[in-house]
C-alpha cells in the first residue's frame with residue numbers, strides 16, 4: 001500500500017496514487033517532510049520505495065512533547081493531520097495558526113472588515129524581480145504601505161517554495177489583491193480570499209507547494225462553502241493586466257484538488273463511523 005513508483009515531480013503530481021498516499025498515510029510530520037523532500041531531490045530514482053509505514057505508537061521524531069501537556073499536544077498534531085488529510089473543516093483559523101499549520105506574518109495596514117461573504121478564491125504567483133521567499137515578499141508589501149495609512153497590497157496567504165503556508169491576515173478579513181475596477185465575474189477584494197504562490201519566471205512550482213496549495217484551497221472551500229467554479233486565477237478574472245499564476249497548470253491542479261477532496265470525504269466518513277462504534 002505504501003510503496004509507490006515515482007516519476008518526475010510534475011508527472012508525479014499528475015498521478016493520483018502518491019498524492020492520496022501522502023494525504024492518507026499515517027506517517028509522522030518529519031517522515032512526511034523527508035518523503036516530500038525526497039520526491040524532489042531524487043526524481044530519477046524510480047525504484048526506491050519512498051513511503052514507509054510508521055508503526056502505531058511510535059513516537060514522532062522532532063516533536064518534543066512538553067511535560068503535562070499531553071492532551072494539548074495531541075490536539076495540535078491531530079489538527080495538523082486533519083489539515084493534511086483535508087478533514088480540518090472543524091478547525092478554525094486561529095487554531096491552525098496556533099498549531100503551526102499557518103505561519104503568521106501580519107500585513108501592516110490594508111486589512112479590512114468584510115462587507116460581503118467570501119465567494120471566491122483567487123490564485124496568484126509572486127513573480128518578484130529577483131527570487132524571494134514568502135517572508136521577503138510579505139516584507140516588501142509592508143514596506144509599500146505607510147504603517148497602515150496608505151494602501152498596500154497583499155493576499156491573506158502565501159505558499160512558499162518548501163510548502164510552508166504563511167498568513168498575513170485572517171481570511172475573514174479582506175485585503176487588496178485584485179484591482180476591483182478591472183475584475184470580471186464579480187470577483188472583488190471584498191468577496192474573495194487571495195493566495196500567492198511563491199514563483200518567479202522560469203521556476204517550476206514544487207511538489208510541496210502544490211500539495212500545500214491543494215490542502216489550503218480545500219480547507220478554505222470547506223470553511224466558506226466555496227464552489228469549484230469559484231476557484232479562479234488572477235489571470236482569468238483580470239486578463240487586461242494580469243496572467244498569474246505564471247506557468248501554473250490550472251487543470252492539473254483542479255484534477256488533483258478534486259481527487260484530494262474525494263479522498264478526504266471518505267476519510268471523514270471513516271472517522272465518523274469509527275466514532276459511532278465506540
Ligand SMILES: [Zn+2]
Pocket residue numbers: 123124125177234242244
Ligand atoms: Zn496576481
